[in-house]
Amino acid sequence: MNRIEIEVSEAPLDAGNLDVSSWIRPDCGACDLFFGTVRARNHGREVIAVSYDAYVPLARRELQRIAEEALTQAGTHGTVVIRHRTGKLGVGELSVLIAVVTPHRAEAFQACRYVIEELKKRAPIWKKEFYRDGETEWLKGHALCGGI
Amino acid sequence: MRVQKLKLRVFGVLRNHSDANGMLELELESPVDVETCAELKDELIRHFERNGAGFDPGILRECALADEESVLSPGERLRTLQNLALLPPVCGG
Numbered sequence: 001m002n003r004i005e006i007e008v009s010e011a012p013l014d015a016g017n018l019d020v021s022s023w024i025r026p027d028c029g030a031c032d033l034f035f036g037t038v039r040a041r042n043h044g045r046e047v048i049a050v051s052y053d054a055y056v057p058l059a060r061r062e063l064q065r066i067a068e069e070a071l072t073q074a075g076t077h078g079t080v081v082i083r084h085r086t087g088k089l090g091v092g093e094l095s096v097l098i099a100v101v102t103p104h105r106a107e108a109f110q111a112c113r114y115v116i117e118e119l120k121k122r123a124p125i126w127k128k129e130f131y132r133d134g135e136t137e138w139l140k141g142h143a144l145c146g147g148i
Numbered sequence: 149m150r151v152q153k154l155k156l157r158v159f160g161v162l163r164n165h166s167d168a169n170g171m172l173e174l175e176l177e178s179p180v181d182v183e184t185c186a187e188l189k190d191e192l193i194r195h196f197e198r199n200g201a202g203f204d205p206g207i208l209r210e211c212a213l214a215d216e217e218s219v220l221s222p223g224e225r226l227r228t229l230q231n232l233a234l235l236p237p238v239c240g241g
Contacts, residue, residue, distance in 0.1 A: 053163065126159055144214070
């Protein structure tokens with residue numbers, strides 16, 4: 001039985017206060033965690049903050065689909081937790097958290113990698129960077145399948 | 149489907165051109181008939197090329213139409229003009 005938890009919200013993600021024990025299950029022996037954080041430099045520019053915009057209802061559905069696919073393509077079962085921030089974040093803050101719990105480690109790593117790569121290509125989420133010099137920029141990303 | 153006035157939810161770089169609720173409202177010069185998402189997008193591009201948008205209308209070529217359930221493919225037949233969103237290329241993570 002798979003268990004999938006998806007959250008896209010302004011709620012801060014605190015690496016020191018995660019409910020990891022609630023994700024662990026007796027039929028699984030591996031838990032792989034991935035954190036994405038706000039980096040202080042991008043393409044040579046000094047970043048002081050990032051703002052995430054999201055189409056939340058669609059993002060939740062798309063992340064649910066990605067989580068299910070991740071377990072299927074890894075040929076396993078388990079738990080997938082995906083949490084993505086919206087709103088303005090400072091350097092060093094967690095923007096995304098992915099936890100994958102599976103019976104064995106190889107599948108946990110594989111599924112976790114699948115989730116972050118697909119999230120970047122498919123989740124309706126956008127990133128605006130704020131630079132030290134006062135400028136801002138929406139980052140260019142991946143066109144969704146509707147793009148021509 | 150006949151279109152003249154249109155209200156789209158927009159995100160990312162297009163928010164610079166929306167109202168405070170993230171909505172972009174527009175009115176085509178005259179009503180047009182569109183069947184698919186690609187046809188609607190072509191009309192939007194033509195509209196902004198004629199009227200100016202404060203942004204390069206070419207960005208619309210990279211945008212997708214979507215509703216709350218899924219991203220709509222270019223050839224998909226439009227069932228409604230309600231609750232449509234226009235999504236620029238994504239950049240999460």
